[in-house]
Amino acid sequence: MDQHLISTVNRLQDAFATLGPTTNPIDLPQITVVGSQSSGKSSVLENIVGRDFLPRGTGIVTRRPLVLQLINRPKGQANGTSDDAPADEWGEFLHLPGQKFSDFGKIRDEIVSETDKKTGHNAGISNNPINLRIFSPNVLTLTLVDLPGLTKVPVGDQPKDIERLIKEMVLKYITKPNAIILAVTAANTDLANSDGLKLAREVDPEGTRTIGVLTKVDLMDQGTDVVDILAGRVIPLRLGYVPVINRGQRDIEQGKAITSALEHEREFFENHPSYRAKAQYCGTPFLARKLNMILMHHIKATLPDIKQRIQTTLAKYQGELSQLGDNTLGSPSNIILNVITEFCNEYRTILDGNSQELSSLELSGGARISFVFHELYSNGIKAVDPFDQVKDVDIRTILYNSSGSSPALFVGTTAFEVIVKQQIGRFDDPSLKCVTLVYDELVRILSQILQKPIYKRYPALKDRLLSVVIQFFKKSLIPTNKLVQDIVSMESSYINTGHPDFLSGHRAMAIVAERMAAARPPQVDPKTGKPVPAAPKDPMAASVMPPVVGMGPGEENGGFFNSFFATKNKKKMAAMEAPPAVLKASGVLSERETAETEVIKLLISSYFNIVKRTLIDMVPKAIMLNLVIFSKDEMQRELLEKLYKSDILDDLLKESDSTVNRRKEVQKMVDSLSTASEIVAGVN
Structure with missing residues (x-):
């Protein structure tokens, strides 16, 4: 049943594979492998599989994510025979359905060819993953995602910002909460400078979903070991560390078989004074079993949430598809x-x-x-x-x-x-x-x-x-x-x-009269020194009298005409000069004018x-x-x-290109989610 859980997640990965890495709507449990170019990532994966199948060379060899699904098949189940050895182990690519690769050298060639299709030959990288299944009686059911090795210096025709591009790609995978991070580090380097661990700690600072793999343990200086690291006294990780020994470059060039390398690894840990007491917790076979167990437990814990998210996301995209229409609304x-x-x-x-x-x-x-x-x-x-x-x-x-x-x-x-x-x-x-x-x-x-x-x-x-x-x-x-x-x-x-x-x-005149009366200073009787009550004066009374032109400024007649004559002497006034072309009033308003x-x-x-x-x-x-x-x-x-x-x-009613394209995308999403829903429906 536990192996069936991993198989279920593999089928879910296949269902979403056509959507691309950036549009996958469900965060599936998976083990992501990170590390620098020289850390030995490829060798670790080949040791786990027991076969040479990954590209080799200098610089960035892994230039696209490789989703590697390992499926345990007892010997003889492949074609119903037990003596046809090549048919017991084979690989299949999702982009080549129905085609089996029993020659693992051809698997390597296909990975290189498919990588070049997306990235060209200039050592560029691509987010689009390659999905590879390997069926073998020698593997535990497991799913790993091999990511490009972290690098700092561009080589050849690589983009100048290759370090940033690779880091962003790796972060897209390991940031997901359901990703188990397999951080590969060479034991003969300072652990604090491990690129893989540094990146893992950015997204998993507590180390709750990171497992460390220490390679090249046999290349450490004499008298040194990784015991303190394994005990969690350097950089502790909740899932711990596993030391392994890979084939060196000379071993690979001389064609040393992986089976021989695994035997050498077992003997090294069993005979080394620092590791022999815990030899059963060291080496590639233990790493594979531990990863299998971690992945199964992780799937068990997250599967209920995955089921719910599949249903919720499916309903959302079905609603969007309904809004986009299906061209069957009628005439x-x-x-x-x-x-x-x-x-x-x-x-x-x-x-x-x-x-x-x-x-x-x-x-x-x-x-x-x-x-x-x-x-x-x-x-x-x-x-x-x-x-x-x-x-x-x-x-x-x-x-x-x-x-x-x-x-x-x-x-x-x-x-x-x-x-x-x-x-x-x-x-x-x-x-x-x-x-x-x-x-x-x-x-x-x-x-x-x-x-x-x-x-x-x-x-x-x-x-x-x-x-x-x-x-x-x-x-x-x-x-x-x-x-x-x-x-x-x-x-x-x-x-x-x-x-x-x-x-x-009348009311307006009364209001103005009251205001003006209140504003006048009271008259004082010079004999008694007491205020003399004045009879109310109608401020409008002056308006019934015709203005007298001869009056001087400030006199009772008002200030409109006086302001004109105030600037003239009597001689000029007697001359009765014609008024100017523009005759404007000036001066201060008289009491009557103010009242009006x-x-x-x-x-x-x-x-x-x-x-x-x-x-x-x-x-x-x-x-x-x-x-x-x-x-x-x-x-x-x-x-x-x-x-x-x-x-x-x-x-x-001619539809836009964006609508047509979006409908295709949403339809593809609905199809994938419907398939995923069927896959998880029967899993308890």
């Missing part, structure tokens, strides 16, 4: 009709706030339009101050101009209306800006809807739909802007001084506030009527008219 006319109907329903849903995907992090849809109305527009209208452009001296000039050739007896209605109408015109810009802001929000909703997969699938339909809706919105802007401008024009076309909220002229100005300002403020309240109420209603509600009601008719045409349906 083109039905597809277009369904898309238009769903688009319009989604548009109305987002505007009304009835979406099932309401965000708790930010405002969206209709809520943003409400924000435009009640925050941006309302505050923008309230911020318009009629007196930031019209100063007191301007009001005085308008008052005199509005009375014509005869001085006014009372504060003129004409002056009030002129100023109010001028200032109401300032509401045009913020009101039209409000229309633009709401239009932008509708476009935002449109963009949000078009992010759905169906529109990515049909880019031509998406572009056409976007164009039609934008034009529809722009067409709706014309009557909306017209209505908003008309509302503002209505306010300036008729000044309703009979409005119940409008401050009356303050009354006008009170009346303007009162009426201006009435207009503000009206616009804040009416402009959003106009925008809702002619833009928002209109778009909700007429959008579907517009889209049907522009898109539901038999001569353009096929063009609209």
Whole structure:
């Protein structure tokens, strides 16, 4: 049963092999072999297999990950015979299904050939793995991933950043939590400088899933050993260390058999004074048994989680495949009709706030339009101050101009209306800006809807739909802007001084009189020294008297004309020179002018506030009527008219290359995950 678990993981690896190393959705338990070029990785693997089958040479020999699945087959099970020795051991490549390699030299040649196909002959590297199965009665069922040896200096045509490229590739494999790291280090070097252990400690700092292999133990200086390392007193690892002895380069060149090398390894550990007491825990056979046991325990611990992740991932990709579609949705006319109907329903849903995907992090849809109305527009209208452009001296000039050739007896209605109408015109810009802001929000909703997969699938339909809706919105802007401008024009076309909220002229005059009386210093009786109560003075009383031109500056008549004559001497005044081409008022306002100005300002403020309240109420209603509600009601008719045409349906439903390619990728993923689901279904 335990061997069956490793076989199950092997079958899962095969199921996902076609997806490539970067797209494998499930992190499967596996033993990854890391080490520097000179550490003896290849020799360790060949000793475990008992065969020469890996490429040899200088520089980087392993240039693609090699997924090596060792499968124990009792002798004679291969072809049903027991005397056909070559058929008892053979290899199979996943990229050559059904082809058996009994000659292990040809396995080496195929590894070199397949590596060159992906990387060329310039010693480059590739993430794409080679999957090799070896069936033999001499191996324990085991799965290892041989990774390129770590190097620091590029050789020949290798990229200048070869060290970084190899490190990134190795990290992709050993970072996965389900990877057991087999860190190979030469015993005759300083363990602290081991490239394999350094990299392993980056992703496994506690050493919980790293096992160390010490090679070249027989090449250590006389009197030295690795006992302290094996005891965990140097760099401790939870899974410990295993010392092994590989064939040297001379042994390989002289054709020394691996069986002889394994016998030499056994004799070395049994006879060496430092290791003979623990010889049964040293050597390649023990390493293979330990790896087999570690892998089986690891698979047992992780298989329930793997089952769950396979089902979850399968459901996710099946959902994506459903969204991408399978070209069986029906006739083109039905597809277009369904898309238009769903688009319009989604548009109305987002505007009304009835979406099932309401965000708790930010405002969206209709809520943003409400924000435009009640925050941006309302505050923008309230911020318009009629007196930031019209100063007191301007009001005085308008008052005199509005009375014509005869001085006014009372504060003129004409002056009030002129100023109010001028200032109401300032509401045009913020009101039209409000229309633009709401239009932008509708476009935002449109963009949000078009992010759905169906529109990515049909880019031509998406572009056409976007164009039609934008034009529809722009067409709706014309009557909306017209209505908003008309509302503002209505306010300036008729000044309703009979409005119940409008401050009356008499009330305004009374308020100004009270303010001015309160501002006057009290008169004191010179005899008693006590304040003399003054009779209330009507500040507007002076307005019933015609201004006397001959009065000097500061006299009761007022300051408008006096300011002109103040700069002239009596001789020039007697000459009665013609007034200048541009006659402007200057100087300080008299008490009467101040009173008149303050009354006008009170009346303007009162009426201006009435207009503000009206616009804040009416402009959003106009925008809702002619833009928002209109778009909700007429959008579907517009889209049907522009898109539901038999001569353009096929063009609209032409799928994008990215959709076609993504569907193939997702379909391949679904197929692999479905196969994986079947594989693990029967495993308890």
